[in-house]
Amino acid sequence: MKNFTLLFLLLLTQTIAFGQSNNATLKGVIKDQNGVPIDMVNVVLKEYPTLGTTTNANGEFLLRIPARKQLTIIFSSLGYQTFQDSVFAKREETIIKKIEMPEMNLELAEIIVREQRRNGGSIVSLDPKIINSISSASGGIEAGLKTLPGVASNNELSSQYTVRGGNFDENLVYVNDVEVYRPFLIRSGQQEGLSFINSDMVSTIDFSAGGFNAKYGDKMSSVLDIKYRKPSNFKGSASLSMLGASAHFEDVALNGKLSHISGLRYKTNRYMLGSLDEQGEYDPRFLDFQTYITYQFNEKFDLSFLGNVAQNQYNFIPQTRETTFGTWQNPLNTKIYFDGQEQDDFQTYLGAVTANYHPNAYLNLKFIASAYHAKEKETYDIQGQYYLNQLERNMGSEEFGDSSLNLGVGTFLNHARNSLDATVYSFAHKGAFNSEKHLINWGIKFQHEKINDELNEWIYRDSAGYSIPYSDNQVNLFYILNAKNKISSNRITGYVQDSWSVPVENGDLYLTGGVRFNYWDFNDELLISPRATLNYFPSGRKKCRSVYLPAGIISRHFLKS
CATH class of the missing domain: 2.60.40.1120 (Carboxypeptidase-like, regulatory domain)
Structure with missing residues (x-):
């Protein structure tokens, strides 16, 4: 009777549900x-x-x-x-x-494409809007640079890049004529966090993959010349994602004499790093604040300040790592169980004051004083116990892919207490004189560097009860590094450069030649580097060439057909 009642209620429920379908x-x-x-x-x-x-x-x-x-x-x-x-x-x-559905004829609006040429030798101008639209794990302006010929990067989580086989630290970066230093980094290849360049504040981007003019520095791989914009009204932006957040605001005050643009950024890679073979608690945090302030005293003189404060922290507690490798004939698997943690802290500060004097339409003088400080710490104690196994390769077996034979066990212990403290002061003067056929640039810079680097790290490895390298009377470490480096040095650099335009029958010829010198008292060495570039613009239709002077003057020339 109970079963019949349950069946009746079930049928009634289905009938009601069916009847209520709407x-x-x-x-x-x-x-x-x-x-x-x-x-x-x-x-x-x-x-x-x-x-x-x-x-x-x-x-x-x-x-x-x-x-x-x-x-x-x-x-x-x-x-x-x-x-x-x-x-x-x-x-x-x-x-x-x-x-x-009949087809519809679409009439597109007229599109006008204009060409603009600049007398920059091998310098290429990039559109900040297009560069910012390129998606990348590291983000920033460097993500767009990596798509250019000759530019490469072996780590998508880093903003570092190499050009034509050079090293990461052989690239010049300027922001409003102030040289920007990449993080010194205790060890090359470590994550340096956020790039210095805040893409929300960028106005123009110039890049050269080599062969650039004498007015740029002595690193020969590439030069990235960034200009932060001077705002004309109030504006702001904000963005938020799983990988971080950013915000910027800009405004003018005092009847347009005072202008400022500032940006705040936060970034974390914890969700991306969580997908790696090495499982653990990843907690990287990168935070920075930048500001660019300009005060216009009059039409001939203005004063500006560029500031940056950045703190990059990397905390990691590893747990396990499992990797399968070998060949089909000999498939192998290793699994590592970890203890310990790694804590890295990188702090950088930059401040630069620029005085720009423009006495007339032909002459511009600029004076720059800047200070940079980097403080880095790297500490870790990580122990790993690993097992090396041979895998079952018989596809008909129920244990296919599982461990069939243990080939060995072992232990390793990595230890580090590394620190770096670097301070750089510089004073520079840049000038430009522009005439009808000549554009003369010159500059001189004094730089003082003080670097204190201490390294203390070692690695212990044990395999099947034997320390590597093996000894029958003592326990040896596999790797030891103890170093203390202190450098206090001075550099003096300078350049003179002339851009000369020569009209020819079927176009215009531009010759840019100059010479640089670099003296470093650390090795008491003087280097002289002559540089020259030749550009020819054939005639045709009218083209516009803009020459951007280091001092900020812009002179436009129209090439007539």
């Missing part, structure tokens, strides 16, 4: 005026925008719609005229539609 089915096929099915057509209810579907490759669609309601169905697709239809369906009724 939906219907709309299906059909969509073709063009030639009878060809159209795929990817959007089918949406006007009254319920969240209810919709798309047609398949055969132009067919199926959609569950509310019953006993007057509905408007919208059919839309790019390149076809939008079509609307009305339906009223009873409960569980199936309505079949055959829709014809």
Whole structure:
């Protein structure tokens, strides 16, 4: 009797549920005026925008719609005229539609493409809007640079890049004529956190992969010349994602004499690092604040300040790591169990004051005083116990892919207490004189460096009860490094450069020549580097060439046909 009652209640529930259904089915096929099915057509209810579907490759669609309601169905697709239809369906009724959507002729607005040439030798100008649209794990301006010929990077989480086989620290970076130093880094290849360049504040980007003019420094791989903009009104932006957040604001005050632009950024890679073979608790945190302030005393003189404060922390507690390697004939697997943690802390500070004097339309003088300080710490004690196993390769076995034989066990212990403290002061003067046919640039810079680097790290390895390297009377370490380096040195650099325009019959010829000198008292060595570039612009239609002076003057020349 109990079973019969339960069965009766179940049937009654299903009957009530079926009777309460308040939906219907709309299906059909969509073709063009030639009878060809159209795929990817959007089918949406006007009254319920969240209810919709798309047609398949055969132009067919199926959609569950509310019953006993007057509905408007919208059919839309790019390149076809939008079509609307009305339906009223009873409960569980199936309505079949055959829709014809004629093609639509699209008239695009006129697009004007203009060419602009600049007398920069091998310098290439990049559009900040396009560069910022390139997605990358590291983000920033460097993500766009890595797409250029000759530029490469072996770590997508880092903003570092190499040019034509050079090293990471052989690239020059300038922001508003102030040389920016990459993190010194205790060891090359470590994550340096955020790039110095804040893409929200960038106005222009110039880049050269070698062969640049004498006005740039002595690192020969590449030069990246960034200009932060001077705002003209109030503006701001903000962004938020799983990988971090950023915000910037800019404004003017004191009747336009005072302008400032500032940006704050936060970044973390913890969610990306969590997908690595080495499982553990990743907690990298990168934070920085930048500001660029300008005060215009009068038409001839202005004073600006560029500041940056950055703190990059990297905390890691490893747990396990499992890696499969070898060949089909000899598949191997290793699993490591970790104890310990790593804590890294990188702090950098930069401040630069620039005085710009423009006495007349031809002469510009600039004086720059800057200070940079980096403080880095790297500490870790990580122990790993590993097992090396041979895997079952018989595909018919239930244990396929599992460990079939243990080949060995071992232990390693990594220890480090490293620190670096670096301070750089510099004083520079840059000038430019512009005439009808000549553009003369000159500059001189004094730089004082003080670096204190201490390294204390070692590695212990044990395999099957034997310390490596093996000794029968003592325990040896596999690797030891103890070093203390202190450097206090001075550099003096300077350059003179002339850009000379020569009109020829079928175009214009531009010759840029100059010489640099570099003296470093650490090795008491004087280097002299002459440089020259030749550019020819053939005549045709009018082109606009803009010459950007280091001092900030912009002179425009039109090349006549």
